[in-house]
Amino acid sequence: MPPVMGAGVFIMSEVTGISYFEIIKAAAIPAILYYVGLLAMVHFLALRYGMQPVARAELPSWKPVLRRGYFVIPFGLIVYLLAQGYSPTGAAFYTIVVTFVLSFLDRRTWMTPRKCWEALTEASFSAATIAVALAGSGMIVGVLTRTGAALAFSGVVVEAARGILLVAMLLVFIVVSVLGTGIPTTAAYVIAVTVGAAAMGNLGVGLLAAHLFVFYYAVLSDLTPPDAVTAFAAANIAGADMFATGLEAFRLGVAGFLVPFAFVYHQELLLKGDWPQIVLMSALAAVSAVALASSVVGQAAGPLSGRLRGLCLVAAALLVARRGALQTLGVALYAGVVLWSARRTGEAIVVSRD
Numbered sequence: 001m002p003p004v005m006g007a008g009v010f011i012m013s014e015v016t017g018i019s020y021f022e023i024i025k026a027a028a029i030p031a032i033l034y035y036v037g038l039l040a041m042v043h044f045l046a047l048r049y050g051m052q053p054v055a056r057a058e059l060p061s062w063k064p065v066l067r068r069g070y071f072v073i074p075f076g077l078i079v080y081l082l083a084q085g086y087s088p089t090g091a092a093f094y095t096i097v098v099t100f101v102l103s104f105l106d107r108r109t110w111m112t113p114r115k116c117w118e119a120l121t122e123a124s125f126s127a128a129t130i131a132v133a134l135a136g137s138g139m140i141v142g143v144l145t146r147t148g149a150a151l152a153f154s155g156v157v158v159e160a161a162r163g164i165l166l167v168a169m170l171l172v173f174i175v176v177s178v179l180g181t182g183i184p185t186t187a188a189y190v191i192a193v194t195v196g197a198a199a200m201g202n203l204g205v206g207l208l209a210a211h212l213f214v215f216y217y218a219v220l221s222d223l224t225p226p227d228a229v230t231a232f233a234a235a236n237i238a239g240a241d242m243f244a245t246g247l248e249a250f251r252l253g254v255a256g257f258l259v260p261f262a263f264v265y266h267q268e269l270l271l272k273g274d275w276p277q278i279v280l281m282s283a284l285a286a287v288s289a290v291a292l293a294s295s296v297v298g299q300a301a302g303p304l305s306g307r308l309r310g311l312c313l314v315a316a317a318l319l320v321a322r323r324g325a326l327q328t329l330g331v332a333l334y335a336g337v338v339l340w341s342a343r344r345t346g347e348a349i350v351v352s353r354d
Contacts, residue, residue, distance in 0.1 A: 037255025
């Protein structure tokens with residue numbers, strides 16, 4: 001987990017009183033679903049533009065990776081320590097010590113005094129940046145809380161939604177996306193959760209689900225135009241056009257924007273409930289992310305027309321609906337679109353050969 005996101009989860013733990021490990025455990029399936037949607041987007045774009053896979057002979061060797069496979073140990077260690085009840089600070093400390101020792105297994109990765117000084121300097125700058133952002137966001141939260149603006153806004157959202165949870169979530173999503181524009185994830189979460197989580201809580205959403213909903217979109221706000229800061233940083237490194245890169249980043253990540261709505265309606269995605277229900281709902285949510293990717297790209301087993309793209313969008317929504325009958329309809333609908341596109345593609349290949 002990136003440091004900024006880790007800091008955000010730590011603050012969420014402090015605010016909600018839920019343990020750090022319970023939060024990251026609940027966030028595991030939503031994180032996987034985001035990457036399922038992202039991989040589906042990339043795969044469908046590759047099919048649409050006729051991109052061919054890299055030849056096996058040109059693939060890089062696994063030997064260098066396996067030779068340094070011991071660097072996986074710190075990742076497993078920090079999860080283990082958190083599961084054993086260690087504080088995030090204690091788990092991070094012991095993991096740093098182990099990582100420092102492992103660096104001496106390869107001459108090229110030795111943590112020399114100079115490298116240690118550079119690491120400490122970089123860490124201090126990162127900590128200062130986060131501290132300043134949190135201090136500023138803390139003042140904003142204090143003003144919102146002391147003046148009653150946070151509660152007033154929560155009431156406005158509930159009233160504007162007319163008691164409809166879906167409308168309230170859409171409003172909170174817009175607010176979080178705007179508040180998170182151009183500021184760190186942790187600061188965006190701290191500011192937005194004051195107004196967003198309370199509004200969702202008033203409509204019966206659980207504490208953990210409401211906070212994860214806000215945090216998820218605080219992370220995705222870095223991909224949201226017009227100020228997609230992470231995409232702009234990538235564009236600067238690649239020497240690409242910033243605005244075009246921002247739009248493409250938003251497009252690639254759009255399938256993941258459905259995930260928070262899914263786990264608010266289905267607590268199974270937060271590992272609450274029986275395992276058969278968790279597995280079934282996770283599978284349906286994954287297919288929903290893929291269907292949404294098909295709708296955005298216009299590709300399934302073959303190219304999709306405007307109507308078929310619309311059907312994929314409907315199927316994506318039905319797959320995360322609350323009723324089993326609607327979910328079944330969503331599966332049938334998307335399966336029908338895939339089979340239809342595969343048939344049309346096959347017919348087109350036959351015609352071209354003739």
